[in-house]
Amino acid sequence: MFQVAWTEDSDVTVLGRITSRTGSGAATGVAGEGNFLQQADVTSITWKVFDLQSATPDTAITSGTSTVSTVVLDTVVTTSVLWTKDTTGYNFAQDMAASNFPIGDRTYRLEFVVTLTGGAVFHGIYEGVAKPLRSS
Numbered sequence: 001m002f003q004v005a006w007t008e009d010s011d012v013t014v015l016g017r018i019t020s021r022t023g024s025g026a027a028t029g030v031a032g033e034g035n036f037l038q039q040a041d042v043t044s045i046t047w048k049v050f051d052l053q054s055a056t057p058d059t060a061i062t063s064g065t066s067t068v069s070t071v072v073l074d075t076v077v078t079t080s081v082l083w084t085k086d087t088t089g090y091n092f093a094q095d096m097a098a099s100n101f102p103i104g105d106r107t108y109r110l111e112f113v114v115t116l117t118g119g120a121v122f123h124g125i126y127e128g129v130a131k132p133l134r135s136s
Contacts, residue, residue, distance in 0.1 A: 004128040008104035009136040015083055016092040016124055018042075018072070018114060025076070028088055036091050038074045043115045045071060049100045052107040052127075062100050066112075092124075104132020 006012060018037045019028055025036030045068060048060035071094045078089035094112075101108055112124040 001125040001127055004126045006101045006108055006128055006130040008101055008130045008133045009098045010101065010133075011098050012096050012101070013082060014092075014094045014096060014110065014126055015090045017088065017090050018092045018122075018124070020116065020120070020122075022116070022118065022120075025074070025091070030088055036076055037072060037114075037116070038091075039069050039072045041116055042068045042072050043117050044068065045112055045114050047094070047110060047112045049096075050109040050111070051103070052109055054106075061102075066094055101130045104130050104136065106130055 017028065017033070019033045019035060020037055020041065021034040022041070023035030023037040024041050025038045027035050045066035046063070047066060048063040050057060050059070051061050054061070071092060073091045073093060076089040076091045077083065078087055083090050096110065107127065107129050109125065109127040113121060114124065115121050
Protein backbone atom coordinates (compact mmCIF):
# COMPACT_ATOMS: atom_id res chain seq x y z
CA MET A 1 0.00 0.00 0.00
CA PHE A 2 1.22 3.48 -0.86
CA GLN A 3 0.62 6.29 1.62
CA VAL A 4 -0.50 9.44 -0.16
CA ALA A 5 -1.96 12.86 0.62
CA TRP A 6 -5.13 13.80 -1.25
CA THR A 7 -6.66 17.28 -1.25
CA GLU A 8 -10.38 17.71 -0.71
CA ASP A 9 -12.34 18.48 -3.91
CA SER A 10 -9.19 18.35 -6.03
CA ASP A 11 -8.14 16.33 -9.04
CA VAL A 12 -5.09 14.12 -8.54
CA THR A 13 -2.71 12.12 -10.70
CA VAL A 14 -1.82 8.69 -9.34
CA LEU A 15 1.53 7.34 -10.51
CA GLY A 16 3.04 3.89 -10.13
CA ARG A 17 5.38 1.29 -11.47
CA ILE A 18 3.52 -1.82 -12.58
CA THR A 19 5.68 -4.86 -13.22
CA SER A 20 5.58 -8.60 -13.59
CA ARG A 21 8.05 -11.37 -14.18
CA THR A 22 6.23 -11.91 -17.50
CA GLY A 23 5.99 -8.23 -18.50
CA SER A 24 6.96 -7.50 -22.09
CA GLY A 25 8.89 -4.35 -21.16
CA ALA A 26 12.48 -4.09 -20.05
CA ALA A 27 13.63 -5.24 -16.63
CA THR A 28 13.28 -2.44 -14.07
CA GLY A 29 16.70 -3.11 -12.58
CA VAL A 30 15.16 -3.16 -9.09
CA ALA A 31 15.59 -6.49 -7.29
CA GLY A 32 12.33 -8.42 -7.11
CA GLU A 33 10.32 -6.24 -9.50
CA GLY A 34 10.69 -8.05 -12.84
CA ASN A 35 9.83 -6.36 -16.13
CA PHE A 36 7.75 -3.28 -16.81
CA LEU A 37 4.24 -4.12 -17.97
CA GLN A 38 3.12 -2.68 -21.27
CA GLN A 39 -0.35 -2.09 -22.70
CA ALA A 40 -0.35 -5.46 -24.50
CA ASP A 41 0.21 -7.22 -21.17
CA VAL A 42 -2.90 -5.76 -19.49
CA THR A 43 -6.48 -6.82 -20.21
CA SER A 44 -8.30 -4.49 -17.80
CA ILE A 45 -7.94 -2.09 -14.90
CA THR A 46 -10.80 -1.25 -12.56
CA TRP A 47 -10.78 0.97 -9.49
CA LYS A 48 -12.82 1.78 -6.40
CA VAL A 49 -12.60 4.61 -3.88
CA PHE A 50 -13.54 4.00 -0.24
CA ASP A 51 -14.18 6.61 2.47
CA LEU A 52 -12.75 4.84 5.50
CA GLN A 53 -14.52 7.19 7.95
CA SER A 54 -17.97 6.69 6.46
CA ALA A 55 -20.71 4.62 8.09
CA THR A 56 -19.99 1.95 5.42
CA PRO A 57 -16.20 1.95 4.94
CA ASP A 58 -16.27 -1.34 3.01
CA THR A 59 -18.64 0.07 0.37
CA ALA A 60 -17.08 2.01 -2.50
CA ILE A 61 -18.22 5.62 -2.83
CA THR A 62 -17.16 5.65 -6.50
CA SER A 63 -15.77 3.15 -8.98
CA GLY A 64 -14.73 2.95 -12.57
CA THR A 65 -12.77 1.33 -15.36
CA SER A 66 -9.51 2.74 -16.65
CA THR A 67 -8.62 2.82 -20.32
CA VAL A 68 -5.50 0.64 -20.51
CA SER A 69 -4.08 2.49 -23.52
CA THR A 70 -4.31 5.76 -21.57
CA VAL A 71 -2.99 4.79 -18.14
CA VAL A 72 -0.36 2.13 -18.94
CA LEU A 73 2.65 3.80 -20.51
CA ASP A 74 4.70 1.67 -22.91
CA THR A 75 7.53 4.18 -22.58
CA VAL A 76 8.73 4.44 -18.99
CA VAL A 77 8.95 7.99 -17.64
CA THR A 78 12.20 8.45 -15.71
CA THR A 79 12.35 12.22 -15.43
CA SER A 80 9.30 14.08 -14.23
CA VAL A 81 8.49 16.83 -11.77
CA LEU A 82 5.68 14.58 -10.53
CA TRP A 83 7.76 11.45 -9.87
CA THR A 84 10.33 11.97 -7.13
CA LYS A 85 10.59 8.44 -5.73
CA ASP A 86 13.62 7.29 -7.73
CA THR A 87 15.25 7.37 -11.17
CA THR A 88 13.79 4.03 -12.28
CA GLY A 89 10.56 5.78 -13.22
CA TYR A 90 6.91 4.94 -13.66
CA ASN A 91 4.70 3.37 -16.31
CA PHE A 92 1.25 3.95 -14.80
CA ALA A 93 -0.51 7.33 -14.62
CA GLN A 94 -4.18 7.67 -13.73
CA ASP A 95 -5.95 11.00 -13.34
CA MET A 96 -8.69 10.92 -10.69
CA ALA A 97 -11.49 13.49 -10.49
CA ALA A 98 -12.00 15.80 -7.52
CA SER A 99 -15.39 14.17 -6.87
CA ASN A 100 -13.56 11.09 -5.53
CA PHE A 101 -12.29 13.06 -2.50
CA PRO A 102 -15.29 15.19 -1.44
CA ILE A 103 -14.67 15.72 2.30
CA GLY A 104 -11.52 16.99 4.00
CA ASP A 105 -9.93 15.23 6.99
CA ARG A 106 -11.26 11.87 5.76
CA THR A 107 -9.09 8.90 4.85
CA TYR A 108 -9.71 7.69 1.30
CA ARG A 109 -8.49 4.38 -0.05
CA LEU A 110 -8.14 3.93 -3.81
CA GLU A 111 -7.86 0.31 -4.94
CA PHE A 112 -6.91 -0.72 -8.46
CA VAL A 113 -7.43 -4.24 -9.80
CA VAL A 114 -5.15 -5.01 -12.74
CA THR A 115 -5.85 -8.11 -14.84
CA LEU A 116 -3.11 -9.35 -17.14
CA THR A 117 -3.63 -11.05 -20.51
CA GLY A 118 -2.65 -14.42 -19.01
CA GLY A 119 -5.35 -14.06 -16.34
CA ALA A 120 -3.13 -13.07 -13.40
CA VAL A 121 -4.56 -10.36 -11.15
CA PHE A 122 -2.83 -7.91 -8.82
CA HIS A 123 -3.87 -4.88 -6.79
CA GLY A 124 -2.51 -1.40 -6.31
CA ILE A 125 -3.62 0.42 -3.16
CA TYR A 126 -3.24 4.11 -2.40
CA GLU A 127 -4.46 5.48 0.93
CA GLY A 128 -4.31 8.81 2.71
CA VAL A 129 -6.11 11.68 4.37
CA ALA A 130 -7.65 14.43 2.25
CA LYS A 131 -6.31 17.81 3.28
CA PRO A 132 -9.30 20.08 3.95
CA LEU A 133 -9.94 23.25 1.99
CA ARG A 134 -11.53 26.30 3.58
CA SER A 135 -13.09 27.33 0.27
CA SER A 136 -14.82 24.00 -0.36
